[in-house]
Amino acid sequence: MNGILNVLKPAGMTSFDVIAVARKITQQRKIGHTGTLDPSAVGVLPICLGNATKAIEFMIDKDKVYRAEMTLGVTTDTQDSSGKVISSHPVDVTNNEIVDVCKSFIGEIAQLPPMYSAIKIGGKKLYEIARQGETIERQARNITIYDINVIRIWDDISIFGENSSTVQYATKKVLFDVHCSKGTYIRTLCNDIGEKLGCGGHMSFLVRTRAGNYDINSAFTLEEIMELAKENTLSSKLVPVESVFRDYDKVQLNEADTAKYNNGVWIKYTYEKENKNVNKRVYDFKGVFLGIGEVFDDGRGTFLKSKKFFRG
Incomplete structure (x- = not known):
């Protein structure tokens, strides 16, 4: 089986979890993905099968499009809603100010990779170091934000903690689309926007809607892939590897x-x-x-x- 399978990654699974499930379904030894998504994120995860794995190096460099929700007023140690709250501030900014600050990130910028990431330094992944309560020096990376389109802004109450220890925070939510280069951390972008606004912020939701030439409209859930395999029609849904090089x-x-x-x-x-x-x-x-x-x-x-x- 040779080709590219456009998978819709569910929340709660790592990209490697998806590969493991796809390998079991397809009985394919040569298989690989083209760019990780955080476990909490959902969206497009193209998977290469057979000889198509040779195209992974070309696909990783492609740009991406995401729809994200940013929560202003609360910062967390992971820069997303899965982390611990480290600060909170009143969100005393107008909608126009929020839009203007978001737009100010368009272009080539230097972004500092988050501690909770899979980047390796000294042979250890950053998130392994972060879980030990340590923070180490990282080098900023140049990335490109091609466009940011703010869709909606609204007031909300965000709740952190569990049971009797829950805390409520008055926040603003910002839903936006972002078109960016490879290597961009959207949760870091949310954190940096919140910092520039003076109220802090984190990413509360993320879906990748496009990765290179593959978009969410043509992606298959793992359940759909299982059914296609049972019907022996999965091969017909694979995208030919030459599609990677259509330009x-x-x-x-x-x-x-x-x-x-x-x-x-x-x-x-x-x-x-x-x-x-x-x-x-x-x-x-x-x-x-x-x-x-x-x-x-x-x-x-x-x-x-x-x-x-x-x-x-």
Whole structure:
């Protein structure tokens, strides 16, 4: 089974939990996901099966779109609603101020990864260190926020704690869509927006609506995937791996060049005169997708060589 399965990850499961369930359903040994989602988050999690796992390195770099709910007035140690409250402040800001501050984060910004994350420093994951009550120095990373669209703002009461120890806080909720680059932590974005507003904030809900070329409208729940497997129709729902590279120009080789390309031989590139030094979607003379090729000029002429081979 080769291809990409667009999974709708449920809340309460890690991305690796989803992989484990998908592996059991598909009986597929070669399987991997294209970017983790926090256990509390839901949404698009493309999973690669078989030879499509070779495309993961290309898919991780793609941009993402999220719908998030931000709660202003309360900060937590995890920057989301699963953590412990570390501060609370009155939300004395107008809706226009909230929108303006959200918009101020559009562009390339430096973001400090949260302690509760899977990033490894010194061989240990940050969340493992955080659970021991420690905080260590992290390096800020450059990320890009392409757009933020505030959908709705409303007053609310947020409750933290359990049973008799619950505490209520007067807060504002902000529902917004954000289009961002890989490596962006939306809970950190919420925390930073709250900090800039002077009242603090955290992420109270998150759904990933798009990851690269795959959106939530075409995603399958794990229950739907189980039913498709029982009906032996799951293979028909897999997205061909070539869809990852739909923005690349297509090159279809003749029969002689197909044989050379399949054997790793550089091909004298005569298929077009423009667009040198770029990647191409390469197909054999019968129209079968072979993989990604790189067009380059080495001084002796222009050639095409295989960069990633997917067939076989």
